[in-house]
Amino acid sequence: MxxxxxxxxxxxxxxxxxxxxxxxxxxxxxxxxxxxxxxxxxxxxxxxxxxxxxxxxxxxxxxxxxxxxxxxxxxxxxxxxxxxxxxxxxxxxxxxxxxxxxxxxxxxxxxxxxxxxxxxxxxxxxxxxxxxxxxxxxxxIECNLCQFLKKKSKVQHWEKILNLNRNGKYRHPHVNVDWHYIFLMLNRDIEDKVESTYFTSIFSSKRKKQSVNLLTEEIPTVEKRKYLAHKIFDNWKCSFCEQHDETFDHVWMCEDPEKYIWKS
Ligand SMILES: [Zn+2]
Missing domain, CATH: 3.30.420 (Nucleotidyltransferase; domain 5)
Structure with missing residues (x-):
């Protein structure tokens, strides 16, 4: 009752x-x-x-x-x-x-x-x-305070990265990015315990920088250099096929056989 x-x-x-x-x-x-x-x-x-x-x-x-x-x-x-x-x-x-x-x-x-x-x-x-x-x-804050602060700072950093101008394409609602996996890849040395969380190795920093450059498409292509020194690079094309503009996508899609060797 x-x-x-x-x-x-x-x-x-x-x-x-x-x-x-x-x-x-x-x-x-x-x-x-x-x-x-x-x-x-x-x-x-x-x-x-x-x-x-x-x-x-x-x-x-x-x-x-x-x-x-x-x-x-x-x-x-x-x-x-x-x-x-x-x-x-x-x-x-x-x-x-x-x-x-x-x-x-x-x-x-x-x-x-x-x-x-x-x-x-x-x-x-x-x-x-x-x-x-x-x-x-x-x-x-109703949960473990330390874990909450850790999560909060992670999210804040991620938001900062996502809102950078160069990452505009990742903000598009139809672009489905697995951020968890991306950060896992970027921090793979720490995850693999190759490197401790408490010190920084030059090798790991370099590798991380390269990964971030690829993620943000910031490698020094000819098209990128045109922004900086248009007069010098004005008529430059891809140095391998000499036909197409060397954009970030073209670096991976150039069909020149020599470039296959370079890429591998
Ligand atoms: Zn090419």
Whole structure:
């Protein structure tokens, strides 16, 4: 029998884990102090997360520990604080997947016929274990801070490269570039552990520079040189076939047999 029910949406970093965790918090936050509560859930992550993050650490989440939690660190802290402040005794019972459970059917039915739900927001500004809450563009960073900053700087660098004038063609929506693979290729010495992340070898830098030059089509073709010294190179053609303009594409497509040797 359902005595009370509550539905809402969540925003930012949506995941099933976050939804499950917020469901637990929403249930606990309305309980009277000193309650003993048993939660039935099919979410293994919530149960192991509770014992690993909260229970095993004697209900203390130090700032150091907090920033190492992979995801939803704010919500684990809120859960901890509700349990400690209201002196709740919590127990979990793992149930099998929700298939054909009457309560699950009820919520599925409800969601299918609902267009609008209010948004559930927890304000973590008064957490006891944290003096400062890291934010990015006014959005609370809910995941491992170090990994977030790493990812953010990677994306910023990539954006800078992509927005260079010479990379205009890669910005076209129909050009499907596998950037992950490109960066893997550019950093292959580090990936292959030939080179350590902590020092730079001249050989690797040179190889990386060459790869970037090819990627951005910045090799010194005759057509490129015409921009710099038009008077000198005005009538120059490809020095192998002596017929076509030597553009970046022509370097690879020139059918002069001698050039095959040069390319190989
Ligand atoms: Zn040619």
């Amino acid at each position: 359902i005595l009370h029910s509550f539905h809402s949406e969540i925003s930012y970093f949506p995941s099933s884990n976050k939804a499950e965790l917020l469901a637990v918090i929403s249930a606990l936050i309305v309980l009277p102090s000193n309650s003993e509560v048993t939660i039935y859930t099919d979410s293994n992550n919530i149960i192991t997360g509770y014992y690993d993050i909260i229970d095993r650490n004697n209900f203390i989440i130090s700032p150091r520990k907090f920033f190492k939690i992979q995801t939803n660190n704010i919500y684990w802290s809120i859960l901890r604080e509700i349990i400690v402040t209201n002196n709740l005794t919590l127990d979990f019972i793992k149930v099998k997947g929700h298939s054909d459970d009457q309560f699950n059917n009820y919520i599925n039915e409800f969601i299918t016929h609902t267009d609008e739900l209010s948004n559930l927001v927890f304000k973590p500004n008064n957490l006891i274990n944290l003096d400062y809450i890291p934010q990015w563009n006014n959005i609370i």
